[in-house]
Amino acid sequence: MTINAIFEALSHPVRREILRLLRAGPFSAGDLANRFDLTKPTLSVHFAKLREANLVTVERRGNSLIYHLNISILEEALSAFLAFREPNL
Amino acid sequence: MTINAIFEALSHPVRREILRLLRAGPFSAGDLANRFDLTKPTLSVHFAKLREANLVTVERRGNSLIYHLNISILEEALSAFLAFREPNL
DNA sequence: ACTCTAATTAGAGATAAATCTAATTAGAGT
DNA sequence: ACTCTAATTAGATTTATCTCTAATTAGAGT
Numbered sequence: 652m653t654i655n656a657i658f659e660a661l662s663h664p665v666r667r668e669i670l671r672l673l674r675a676g677p678f679s680a681g682d683l684a685n686r687f688d689l690t691k692p693t694l695s696v697h698f699a700k701l702r703e704a705n706l707v708t709v710e711r712r713g714n715s716l717i718y719h720l721n722i723s724i725l726e727e728a729l730s731a732f733l734a735f736r737e738p739n740l
Numbered sequence: 741m742t743i744n745a746i747f748e749a750l751s752h753p754v755r756r757e758i759l760r761l762l763r764a765g766p767f768s769a770g771d772l773a774n775r776f777d778l779t780k781p782t783l784s785v786h787f788a789k790l791r792e793a794n795l796v797t798v799e800r801r802g803n804s805l806i807y808h809l810n811i812s813i814l815e816e817a818l819s820a821f822l823a824f825r826e827p828n829l
Numbered sequence: 830a831c832t833c834t835a836a837t838t839a840g841a842g843a844t845a846a847a848t849c850t851a852a853t854t855a856g857a858g859t
Numbered sequence: 860a861c862t863c864t865a866a867t868t869a870g871a872t873t874t875a876t877c878t879c880t881a882a883t884t885a886g887a888g889t
Contacts, residue, residue, distance in 0.1 A: 657749055658750050658751050660757065661747050661750070661751070661821075662747050662748055662750070662751035663742060663847085665847095667747065667821070674873085679863095679865085679866095680865075680867090681865065681866075684866090687844095689847095689849095690848075690849065690850085691865085691866070692848080692849075692851095692855080692866085692867075692868080693847070693848050695847075695867095695868080696846090696847075696867090696868095697847090698852090698867090699815055699868095700744070702844080705880090709877065711856080712858075713856090713857065713858095713865095714855090714857055714863090714864050714865050715864090715867090716854070716865075716866065725822065726819075726870095728820060729818045729819075729821070730818075730822070731820055732750075732756070733814065733815060733819070740869060744843075750846070752876090752877085768835085768836095769835075769836060769837090770834095770835065770836075773836090778877095778878075778879095779878075779879065779880085780835085780837090780859050781836085781837075781878080781879075781880080781881095782877075782879070783836095783840080784836065784837050785837090785838095785877075785878085786840095786877095787836090787837090788837085800885090800886080801884090802834095802835095802886090802887065802888095803886070803887060803888095804833050804834090804835065804836085805836065806835090808834085813888055818865095823878095
């Protein structure tokens with residue numbers, strides 16, 4: 652099921668852009684949301700899908716939620732798929 | 741646009757399974773369709789998305805259309821994404 | 830030209846995804 | 860306990876995706 656969640660999460664350009672931004676380092680939900688021409692609730696839904704796929708992790712810092720990229724999941728999933736052993740994550 | 745088409749194509753489990761099957765070698769549309777519990781027209785739509793993303797190529801042999809995996813596109817796209825230079829395919 | 834086969838395209842119905850506004854939660858900090 | 864801020868969840872609407880049956884196309888082969 653997880654491999655589904657991962658590819659599902661990667662299928663939307665906004666979510667791929669979020670991952671790209673997180674590559675530079677952790678960002679709060681609000682800071683990330685400000686980068687897009689969409690409302691915060693909409694971004695929140697995208698975050699949820701990324702969390703569900705384990706592509707990001709969250710940590711609270713004061714009033715903010717800080718998102719971190721989980722690069723290892725991404726690497727495992729994509730390279731496993733390239734090797735075409737359907738990964739059992 | 742193409743990177744969208746590629747991730748969109750990869751987002752559906754049936755299409756990922758088609759790619760996996762094609763890894764063993766080329767197959768006709770009909771042979772592929774028989775592997776799934778779905779109608780041929782449905783599979784045809786999935787094939788179209790894979791063609792659109794350039795993940796497969798087609799060749800006619802007699803009355804059949806033979807699908808081939810285009811592994812290089814897949815490798816380029818996924819490894820480019822892992823390197824996070826948004827690829828310009 | 831005719832017919833047969835394999836596959837695709839068209840059209841419609843059903844299911845799922847994306848987005849918004851409004852309401853709610855979670856916790857920080859006084 | 861109160862209030863303020865940041866973020867999420869709920870509910871509704873719009874838009875896109877998946878799937879089917881029926882009709883059409885493309886070519887092969889006689």
